[in-house]
Each structure stands twice: as structure tokens, then as C-alpha cells.
Amino acid sequence: MSTAASPLHIAAVESPDQPVVSPALVELYRGFESELLVPLWTEIGDLMPAHPRSRAVPHRWRWQALRALAEQAGDLVPVGRGGERRAIALANPALGGRPFATPTLWAAIQYLMPGEDAPEHRHTQHAFRFVVEGSGVWTVVGGDAVPMNRGDFLPQAGWNWHAHHNATSEPMAWIDGLDIPLQYVVDAQFFEFGRDTISEAERITPERSRSERLWAHPGLRPLAATPTGPGTPLLSYKWEHTDRALADQLALATDGQAGCVAPGHAAVRYTDPATAGDVLPTIRAEMHRITRGTETAPVRETGSSVYQVFDGSGTVTVGDATWTVTRGDLFVVPSWLPFSARSEAGASDSDSGALDLFRFSDAPVFEALRLHRTQTHSKDD
Ligand code: 1HN
Secondary structure, rough: OOOOOOOOOOOOOOOOOOOEEEEEEHHHHHHHHHHHOOOHHHOOHHHHOOOOOOOOEEEEEOHHHHHHHHHEEEEEEEEOOOOOEEEEEOOEEEEEEEOOOOOOEEEEEEEEOOOOEEEEEEEEOEEEEEOOOOEEEEEEEEEEEEEEEEOOOEEEOOOOOOOEOOOOOOOOOEEEEEEHHHHHHHOOOEEEEOOOOOOOOHHOOOOOHHHHHHOOOOOOOOOOOOOOOOOOOOEEHHHHHHHHHHHHHHHHOOOOOOOOOOOEEEEEEOOOOOOOOOOOOEEEEEEEEEEOEEEOEEEEOOOOOEEEEEEEEEEEEEEEEEEEEOOEEEEEEEEOOOEEEEEEEOOOOOOOOOEEEEEEHHHHHHHHHOOOOOEEEOOOO
16 A cells, blocks of 8 residues: 555544544545545535535736736746747636636736737637737738737637737737636647748738638628638627627617617627637627616626626626726626626726626537526516
């Protein structure tokens, strides 16, 4: 028998639902420990709770603080082969210091200095970029140069070669979302380095990528183009379309037409134009617009989400936590905790606009596994 200390500790405790503690029971538990065995009767409450009790906790990150630290990293940390990206991840305070925003989702601020290249690579992790401020970076996905501007959403399914280039004289920051924690826990990851530098031909700065010219025409599918990868063939969802969709929804609702989630709450989901399904196999993304003074009904869902305030200010409540939020702030909603948002004027707001919330979640995973549940409460529940 091994003499190494067992990593297990099985406590014999006095409790109505546990066997009577005796020297023989303690001896039995030491026997379990040394053979690396765990009885169900001491663990069942933790393993099979009546409803999800996420290991993650609600948390908010202030964009101003993230942005300032990313700027410092811009001065101190070069971007190159090995580290690959100047990306700084949100670490949920209850997930052991790992760079995991939730048990399934990674979220990071990425920062690229003028003229810098983030080298080419590919990985099985599904990813996207979302731009809350700035412009001028081009992400090159499979040789297609895709411009990045405020409000643009750029999904990029796993195993696509990708690099980024800052073509301007200003630094630029954006957020990255990936399914890294999910692929980490299920041991699915593959990764390969690509070319160290992208070609001059890929440094061009077209207004629209090839993918947009093929796929970004509403309701029109190119007859001869076949998506090859696992996610959407459209590599950029430009802000002008998202903005108009939300504005139209709210305007129609004012005329008494249906279409909004609720009065004063418009929302759209980013979808794959070839399938109408989610943009990525493991990540769902949406944009919500909540008009000034509107409060959403609390909703809880299985699975976790990360939100970023795209515009406006307000108050959000996640479980027992309530925070004020303003442009750029990020927060997480763990599984099965009720979430609601209220749009209100913030001290720093210059306009009377609505609260625009970008959201991404692991919902496609939960739906595929038939584990998705939603519960909506009225404000009086
Ligand atoms: C990655 O490739 C990017 O391409 C961003 O911008 C964040 C985090 C971990 C691993 C790869 C990117 C990443 C990443």
C-alpha cells in the first residue's frame, strides 16, 4: 500500500442523516481514504443540490480600472510569440484565482499599441471580440481582414487562423470572450502557432471583410458559398445594424406592435446567417436596450453570462448583489441567480440615452445538453 498521504479526507460527523460515529466507522473511512474511495452518503448534498448553486459569485469590474491597467501593460509588456496576446482576464473571486469569469466562460480586455501585431495562431476554443470603444484594429481571420469599430461584434469559431494588427497611431482596447474554462474542464483543447507575421496583402484596411460581402445581406444567402467551420461564416456584425434593429423594435412597440421583450426592453441575438442558430457552438451573444426608467423583471437561467455595458448607465441586481454600472463595466451572472437591470441617468452621462447591455453566455451548451431552464418572476414575486 502507498505510504503517501491520501488527498482525501472523509469526516465522520454526528448528524441525523449520517451513520452513528464509532471507532469502527472512523476506521472504515480511513480505509476508504487509503483506497481513494468516497461514499455517496457524505457527499450527496453537495453533488446533488435541489437547484444549481454556482461556485462562481456575482461580480462587477469597472472599465476605467481595467482600461488603466491595460494601458500600463501596453507600456511594460510586449506582444509576441509565446504570450501571444496582451489579454487580461476577469477572474471570478470564487473560482480559485483562475482566469475564469464563470465556470465556462473567459472574458478579457485586450490592448494593442499602434503598429503592433498579435501573431497568428489557432485553437479549438471558440472566441469573439466586442468593441466598446475605439477603432483601427484589423483582425485577420483565415486571411480575411476584418475591421473593428465601436459596437462591432466579431465571432470567430474554433480552429480558424487569426492575428490582429493595429493600423493606427492610437492604442486600442476591446473585449475577448472564449469558452476556455469549458474546454479546459473537458480536456478538449488543441493549439497551433501560425506565421510570425501576416503578409502585406493582409495589412490592407478594407471597409468590409470578404465574409461581410458574402454573408451580411439580410435574408440573402449566397447560393454557391458553403460555410466550412463549426460557427457563423459572418465574421463581423456591425453596430449600425444592431443599433437599427433595436431602435426599430422600440419604435414599433410605441405604436402598440409586439416585438420587444417587454415594454421599454428591446433585444436581439446575433445569429449565423446560414442556420439562424447561435453564432458559435458554445457561446450565445445578444444586445439588449433598456429605455431610461425601465426596470426588467428578474430572470434566472441555468448557465452563466457575462455582460458589458455598451452605453448608458443604470443599476443591475444579480442575486443579493446590486451595483451601479456605466459604459464599459463588466459583470457576471452565475447559474440560477436572478438578474434584473434598471436604466437610469448616471453622473457621467452626457445624453438621455438608454442602457445598452451586451451579453454573452454558454446557453448553446445548456440547450444542446437539454439542461436549459428559465424562470421569470414578476417584480412582486
Ligand atoms: C486568443 O487567441 C485571443 O486571438 C484572445 O485575440 C484571448 C485567450 C487565451 C488564449 C488565446 C485572440 C485569448 C486567446
